[in-house]
Amino acid sequence: MKTFPLQSLTLIEAQQKQFALVDTICRHFPGSEFLTCGDLGLTPGLNQPRITQRVEQVLADAFHAQAAALVQGAGTGAIRAALAALLKSGQRLLVHDAPVYPTTRVIIEQMGLTLITADFNDLSALKQVVDEQQPDAALVQHTRQQPQDRYVLADVLATLRAAGVPALTDDNYAVMKVARIGCECGANVSTFSCFKLFGPEGVGAVVGDADVISRIRATLYSGGSQIQGAQALEVLRGLVLAPVMHAVQAGVSERLLALLNGGAVAEVKSAVIANAQSKVLIVEFHQPIAARVLEEAQKLGALPYPVGAES
Structure with a gap:
């Protein structure tokens, strides 16, 4: 993509x-x-x-x-x-x-x-x-x-x-x-x-x-x-x-992109950055595990649904 x-x-x-x-x-x-x-x-x-x-x-x-x-x-x-x-x-x-x-x-x-x-x-x-x-x-x-x-x-x-x-x-x-x-x-x-x-x-x-x-x-x-x-x-x-918080966020996204596309996580096939609406990482897995990843992410602190703030 x-x-x-x-x-x-x-x-x-x-x-x-x-x-x-x-x-x-x-x-x-x-x-x-x-x-x-x-x-x-x-x-x-x-x-x-x-x-x-x-x-x-x-x-x-x-x-x-x-x-x-x-x-x-x-x-x-x-x-x-x-x-x-x-x-x-x-x-x-x-x-x-x-x-x-x-x-x-x-x-x-x-x-x-x-x-x-x-x-x-x-x-x-x-x-x-x-x-x-x-x-x-x-x-x-x-x-x-x-x-x-x-x-x-x-x-x-x-x-x-x-x-x-x-x-x-x-x-x-x-x-x-x-x-x-x-x-x-x-x-x-x-x-x-x-x-x-x-x-x-x-x-x-x-x-x-x-x-x-x-x-x-x-x-x-x-x-x-x-x-x-x-x-x-x-x-x-x-x-x-x-501005500084968002710049840090953008920098982390860039580093994660390099790590994921560099093979740091074996389950990841590819990743891209997109503005959808916030700048986010879109990750494609080798296997259909996205739903399970989202479930586990909640356990680690990720929000399970939008609240209207910066996501």
Whole structure:
């Protein structure tokens, strides 16, 4: 099997990204201002917790964007908020010609969007579909939707931008693992789960153009719809850890790949690295023992089912 995984940050690159994030946090929270548990409710004049607003400013600066919004519903909630800000029911959404992530498909069905598909691996075919079908917006998944995917995110976004098609990227499983996310490559907005970045359960982020973020924020008019100050601070505390942790994970995967393909485990026929969605090792055995391997892995501490965090 031939795969085309995303280029992970090296440990040195991850440290530099971590240091840059800490510097940004310190500029927005000088002195002892970060030593707080955050505030609650609708601050007059802001209509959101003051700490949440400041954390959103940190995120915008960290990802070189105009604005950011924290939303309920983790990554799925972020995608839902961004799609609702870009599209109305019945409009046309361009997606890659591959299986759509299940939770994203639910959002598409709920909004009554018409799907247009194009092969993002073929930029000329993508341009032809855009010219002929004239989609109202595009959703581009940063990580791979199928093993053979090889498209370069920035190239896809440049093609869409040249045609005047607004684009949002699903950056789940890519944030703090690669050099740039969608909004840094030309997308109107990036969406991702903060839970997958060692943050609190149920918190998502949308980062990008100020006009899109403003439309999202206009829907967060009640106190209960807000991400509270304490949750927002936990987003940053987890995010600081993410780049180095993920770089270590990527390095371990590379070493395991070499060991497995070098014959370290006799039962393994071959192994490849793929972004599915996290960067993982896909192992083929000489005999059909995969189910038994998974059973034994649980006994050694592996999680038996997804929990929505970084897997």
